[in-house]
Amino acid sequence: MHSVSKTYALTGARVGWLVTPPGVDEVLGKIQEATTSCVNTPAQHAALDALTGPQDSVRDAREVYRERLRASCALLDExxxxxxxPTGAFYLxxxxxxxxxxxxxxxxERFLIEKGVAVAPGSAFGDGGxxxxxxxxxxxxxxxxxxLSALPAPSRPS
Incomplete structure (x- = not known):
């Protein structure tokens, strides 16, 4: 499963694809038909251009995100x-x-109101979050x- 959303900064395009073993495509095709249809033409052209065009920006973005993650982890450790x-995406x-x-x-929500910092609550991803x-x-x-500097640090034992 893949999409152009993150790799090519086309989050609004909603274009992706799925490669399956033989036979699974028929079942998933029925599900897809009932849930998703008609990717708009501009999104299709944007995805095609992204996939067939120069890939330098993908490499450059990956390096920038890798450095931001490294610096973020260092700050959290400190x-x-x-x-x-993180093991694959640009999320902490x-x-x-x-x-x-x-x-x-x-x-x-209070953190956003009081500190002006937006984060996604883990509970939005399931009870384990x-x-x-x-x-x-x-x-x-x-x-x-x-x-990250606005995050409350846990109390350290004295």
Whole structure:
């Protein structure tokens, strides 16, 4: 499964594809027909141009995101904030359970209002995400640094 959303910064295009073993395509085709149809023409042209055009921007963006993730992880380590090391995307999964106290969605909303920093509450991704937030490292570094610096660090034993 792949799409042009993140790799080519075409999140609004909603163009993707799926490669399946023989026979699975028939079942998935029926599901797709009932749920998704008619990718608009401009999105199809944008996806085609992205896939067949120069790929330098993909490499450059990957390096920028890799550096932002490295710097973000270093900042979180310095502040003693737990996170899961990213393994493929430009998102950080950060533990704020020490601050959210069982309501990470409510905490994320207050964090936005009080600190002006938007994060995705982990509970939006399922029950296992309670106490965690997702942070996008594709943001400009200064905004990312400011947001990470605003996160509450856990109390350290004295």
């Amino acid at each position: 502040r003693g904030i737990a996170y899961l090391p 999964w950060v533990d704020v359970s020490h601050a959210s106290r069982g309501d990470v969605a409510g905490w994320a 309670e106490g965690w937030i997702r942070i996008c490292a594709a943001s400009p570094w200064e905004a990312l640094r400011r947001g």
